[in-house]
Amino acid sequence: MPKLTKKRSKKAGLPPGTLVHIGEETGEKTKVAIWEYDERNFQEEKFPVGEERFRFKNAPTVTWVNIVGMHPMEVFEKLGNCFLLHPLVMEDILNTDQRPKREDYGEDLFIVLKMLSYNDQMDEISAEQISLILRPHAVLSFQEKSGEVFTPIQERLRAGKGRLRKMGADYLAYTLLDIIVDQYFLILEKLGEKIEFLEEKLVTDPTAPTLRKIQKLKREMIFLRKWVWPLREVIGGLERGESSHIQESTRIYLRDVYDHTIQVMDTIETFRDMLSAMVDIYLSSINNRMNAVMKVLTIIATIFMPLTFIAGVYGMNFKHFPELEWRWGYPMIMLVMALIAVFMLLSFRRKKWL
Secondary structure, three states, rough: OOOOOOOOOOOHHOOOOOOOOOOOOOOOOOOEEEEOOOOEEEEEEOOOOOHHHOOOOOOOOEEEEEEHHHHHHHHHHHOOOOOOOOHHHHHHHHEEEOOOOOEEEEEEEEEEEEEEEEEEOOOOOEEEEEEEEEEOOOEEEOOOOOOOOHHHHHHHHHOOOOOOOOOHHHHHHHHHHHHHHHHHHHHHHHHHHHHHHHHHHHHHHHOOHHHHHHHHHHHHHHHHHHHHHHHHHHHHHHHOOOOOOOOHHHHHHHHHHHHHHHHHHHHHHHHHHHHHHHHHHHHHHHHHHHHHHHHHHHHHHHHHHHHHHHHHOOOOOOOOOOHOOOOHHHHHHHHHHHHHHHHHHHHHHHHOOO
């Protein structure tokens, strides 16, 4: 199961801006890839971390710097000094349990959000923190580990199709936000299929493993809500023009991402309500099954009550029983007991108790 919180005890008492990584150790060393482009030109480059290689950080063209990995710490700190990042920004990038937020540092607009994916092997949701820094002519993105989520954007840059090469850095930041939010819909589609399957199974065969799966899905809904709910505020503020880094021409596209975020939140809330209802259905199904069992046992006990009475009467050890001398006494008693049982079964069926 994905963890809802990560340990912060190793940061207790340290001064602000201290670089301490909080999160799982991926073991992936820091890599840098740079895409520099305008409407006519495009340049792509990958190289080891080093200040001397970042020669176009003040270029008039749009520059996208994608940093993958946060280890070793010395290399990451050198990278932050190269890009002149604020110490608090560096601290938030390394804190991978950061709440989605937006902060303005003057020339830099800092955005934190979660990239979610579904791990089919582990059958659970995995989360990765994405940190974006928007500058007038550049976007810096920080990832915890390598992935293929940004590959479609990179292909569009290479092909020069669409308006991406024609727009500014704020449009590139919008594109990164949009593709991350689109991943949420893929997660919800998988979860929706699992919920529908469990709902059908719950009615026909409510079992303890089914209840455990429902509880696991409820926990995943809490996990999703934790990371998606604050994102609505972040994108809403960008769409309303609360930051000077976003041009008017890009806000209309951010409005579309904001709508998608609202749809994701509505779907999450709907799934949460469905899962809560499924727990009630499970409890009702268990109660109904128990009632059915008790009903059968009650009918059996009711049928045997008069039979037990007759058997008890003739089981008494009195000497003078006229029926004991009858040749057909035993068959007659058995016939009477059978007739009583059949009569009671017919009565129960007529009253629709069976």
